[in-house]
Amino acid sequence: MPQSQQSHRKDEHVSLAEKYFHGEQANAFDQVRIRHDALPETAVADVDLATTVGQWHWDSPLYIEAMTGGSQRTGEINARLGRIAVACGLPIATGSQSVAIKDPQVAPTFATMRDHNPNGLIFGNLGAGHPLSAAQTAIAMLQADALELHLNVVQEIVMPEGDRDFHWLTNISDLVQALTVPVIVKEVGFGISRPTMQQLYAAGVRYLDLGGHGGTNFVDIENRRRANRDMAYLHDFGLTTVESLLGVQNRPDDLTVLAAGGVRQPLDILKALMLGADAVGMAGTVLHALLHHTDDEVIAMLTDWQSQLKRLFALVGVTRVDQFKSSRIQDKILLSPELVNYKQSIKD
Ligand SMILES: Cc1cc2nc3c(=O)[nH]c(=O)nc-3n(C[C@H](O)[C@H](O)[C@H](O)COP(=O)(O)O)c2cc1C
Numbered sequence: 001m002p003q004s005q006q007s008h009r010k011d012e013h014v015s016l017a018e019k020y021f022h023g024e025q026a027n028a029f030d031q032v033r034i035r036h037d038a039l040p041e042t043a044v045a046d047v048d049l050a051t052t053v054g055q056w057h058w059d060s061p062l063y064i065e066a067m068t069g070g071s072q073r074t075g076e077i078n079a080r081l082g083r084i085a086v087a088c089g090l091p092i093a094t095g096s097q098s099v100a101i102k103d104p105q106v107a108p109t110f111a112t113m114r115d116h117n118p119n120g121l122i123f124g125n126l127g128a129g130h131p132l133s134a135a136q137t138a139i140a141m142l143q144a145d146a147l148e149l150h151l152n153v154v155q156e157i158v159m160p161e162g163d164r165d166f167h168w169l170t171n172i173s174d175l176v177q178a179l180t181v182p183v184i185v186k187e188v189g190f191g192i193s194r195p196t197m198q199q200l201y202a203a204g205v206r207y208l209d210l211g212g213h214g215g216t217n218f219v220d221i222e223n224r225r226r227a228n229r230d231m232a233y234l235h236d237f238g239l240t241t242v243e244s245l246l247g248v249q250n251r252p253d254d255l256t257v258l259a260a261g262g263v264r265q266p267l268d269i270l271k272a273l274m275l276g277a278d279a280v281g282m283a284g285t286v287l288h289a290l291l292h293h294t295d296d297e298v299i300a301m302l303t304d305w306q307s308q309l310k311r312l313f314a315l316v317g318v319t320r321v322d323q324f325k326s327s328r329i330q331d332k333i334l335l336s337p338e339l340v341n342y343k344q345s346i347k348d
């Protein structure tokens with residue numbers, strides 16, 4: 001398969017995401033503690049992970065985030081991800097399909113995910129500036145159930161060959177109106193603030209994916225691709241997933257919020273749910289597992305996470321996902337002083 005600049009970039013992203021992956025590195029989920037109540041009055045056998053996420057019903061509140069496609073190597077990863085998603089019953093997104101809009105020859109590196117996952121929920125992915133025709137092509141390529149539109153200003157700013165024009169809002173609104181599948185607007189690891197949530201909601205967006213800081217860091221990845229590696233100073237730029245979740249509390253009832261960014265283990269998933277996420281996504285952690293293990297081993301890991309999650313639900317006195325919205329559960333959240341300050345700074 002011929003390698004365009006964009007295909008090559010995706011291979012670099014995979015290698016660099018893995019190079020900078022630190023599975024145990026501290027992040028803002030550590031600044032959230034859970035008050036332990038020693039009498040939860042639950043049984044693991046009574047826990048049901050099934051949940052309603054916007055217009056869908058999912059078996060568990062988890063999904064695999066957008067990563068790959070566009071090159072031979074990442075096409076193979078997409079095929080594996082498709083198989084893993086089916087085996088674990090998880091929704092999954094592909095990486096940005098813009099490379100396949102420019103060069104239809106690489107479309108099979110995305111379509112392979114659908115080939116391996118004919119009936120599962122699959123989300124397409126494009127940058128937020130693409131026109132309607134590109135969005136329709138991306139959806140048709142995968143028979144996608146939804147289209148993710150990514151917001152990635154920080155990444156583009158650091159990327160040597162990145163975009164420099166970020167007028168996206170009107171286009172997002174037009175796409176939400178015109179497309180027949182839901183549009184999920186996502187960040188790629190720098191989070192979404194309350195004002196941005198409000199702008200997107202007013203533009204008609206009903207699905208947000210917070211993609212916060214704390215895991216995969218596209219400043220590190222793109223800075224490494226710069227000749228002088230001179231933009232490392234943006235390493236900490238962005239809102240964490242936890243800050244983003246605090247910002248979307250008390251949101252409109254018809255706004256679905258997916259949370260991803262820095263999920264390292266099942267406890268992070270539990271905390272994100274307690275902070276109001278409707279479902280929780282993972283990218284870097286799954287990629288790392290996939291690069292070091294067989295499909296069966298990754299499936300065993302994710303299945304085990306689902307079983308651990310059931311036990312964690314029981315631990316905090318929850319048997320169904322909708323109970324996370326109750327004040328009985330939300331009162332258990334203990335925020336660090338830094339997070340309390342951030343929460344107090346949020347304006348309606
Ligand atoms: C190798 C790699 C490639 C990615 N490519 C895309 C992409 O094409 N489109 C997108 O919206 N997000 C992309 N992301 C961002 C993820 O979807 C996610 O928002 C981000 O990595 C934060 O999650 P994490 O900390 O669990 O990795 C990519 C992430 C990784 C690790």
